[in-house]
Amino acid sequence: MAEHHVLGLSGGKDSAALAVYMRLHHPELEIKYFFTDTGKELPEVYEFLGRLEGFLGRPINYLNPHRDFDFWLRQYGNFLPSASTRWCTRKLKLEPFKNWIKPWLAAGDSVHSYVAIRSDEDHREGMVAQHENLSVHLPFREAGVDKLAVLEILEGSGLGLPKYYDWRSRSGCTFCFFQQKVEWVRLKQIHPDEFEKAKAYEKTAIEHGSPFTWAHREPLTELEQPERMAEIETDFELRKQRELARRKPNPLRPVTCEPVDIDDLYLEDEGGGACLVCHK
Template identity: 50%
Template sequence: MKTNQQPRHILSLSGGKDSAALAFYMRDRVPEMEYVFHDTGKELPETIAYLGRLEALLGKPIHKSTVENGDFIGFDQLLKIYGGMLPSSHRRWCTRKMKLVPFERFIGNEFCYNYVGLRADENRDGYISQKPNIVPVYPFREDGLIKADIERILEESGLGMPPYTEWGRTRSGCFFCFYQQKIEWVRLKAAHPDLFEEAKAYEKPGKNAITTFYWCGNEPLAELEKPERMAQIIREHEVAKERARRNAPNKTLLNILGGVDDYEEKTGCLICQI
């Protein structure tokens, strides 16, 4: 796309570690960078606090697209529009409506470079805008930065890792995100029982699979939270973690002891969780 205007430079923050590290990495490389966050209204409180600290350390405003666009439709209203159909990996209207559309509205038709925090040691594709005026840029991939570099950048910046990693959550995004693993639901219940209850209240058993909406596959949270079921999930998680350790002999001691392992980082949404 050709334009006479100067391109905009936009970095979308998710509240995750990679986009936060990218913000520091690019701060002096692209001084005119605009930082933006698409708040779904269903984020973890830790995510909002983390972004507040990031904004203070960056010394630049983080635009809240969903507020600044002036036409934010919240999750609950959208859920009504979608007839009560909870989003899932194959009905992912949430990302489109609450992340991608606000992002595209924020940019309009102006030409922009969109900086994405995909790392060189990641092998995943993203769910990003396909508009021709929005050109993705992957500085970490281009410069060969891996997870250890991201952790170093965050440590040196004074920001550190997102606080939700302290209780074992591996991703930013909505507290009820269907990309969570079962162990993360168990941890959510322990860390934020009120949010677990809120997520549970959205679930609806139906007459058949098409009209039944649970966050976690075909297991309702009311079943998952039973003590014996949670104990089983924790046991299975420990076994999987041990297997991953044995299969990754080069893993650092820090990663092994850290409790939040790479194998937990399954594919999710780039715009929600990077």
């Protein structure tokens, strides 16, 4: 019986930092890094994964299920996924991973999966292991690594943050329904072609009776109106300034003030939140 060590990458900062951390602290482990590719990722995600692969000195396995988002959208009658019906996470992220490790488990091998849940995320749990030979490990929680420590790891490695963090707080599909509305505004500004694709998906879904729109209770055709986009950006900046004023710098940390992520300014009526497997 063999032992396999696997670490899932989302294209986000936490999983990338965990990959760096494990490479530096546990070089004896032959970790297999993987990325479940939906085919609808931002170009910045692929660029960052390429740089990360160079640092790790090991290949990243791209788990392409050969049935992309478009295939599953047709299977679900053109109904868009939503926070309450996350078929995209199940079909495009979880099932490809389970199918990847299935032969090992069937052979009686042990699989150790490392998940990037930080020490300051008490409210989050990793994937529940549903096989006796699958073990889920949370190295950051065990080592007391929080958000600021994640940033320090990435800066120290020379990787820094993925470029999309300049305007977006998550990796994952360009049209992720967990985006806040200011992220939709920025998608239109920075990747207008991807915004148009999302509009097309939404139009087809509505025509087929889908009860969901990408943005919470607001079609993209309404959200993209200039007056509405300006309103969304103004509201976001006000919330950001209030949050910055509330925070106090920590003189004991190299990064003295924790940056404000868009998810830190979560509004319930905008959706918000995230699937761990997609954006960590």
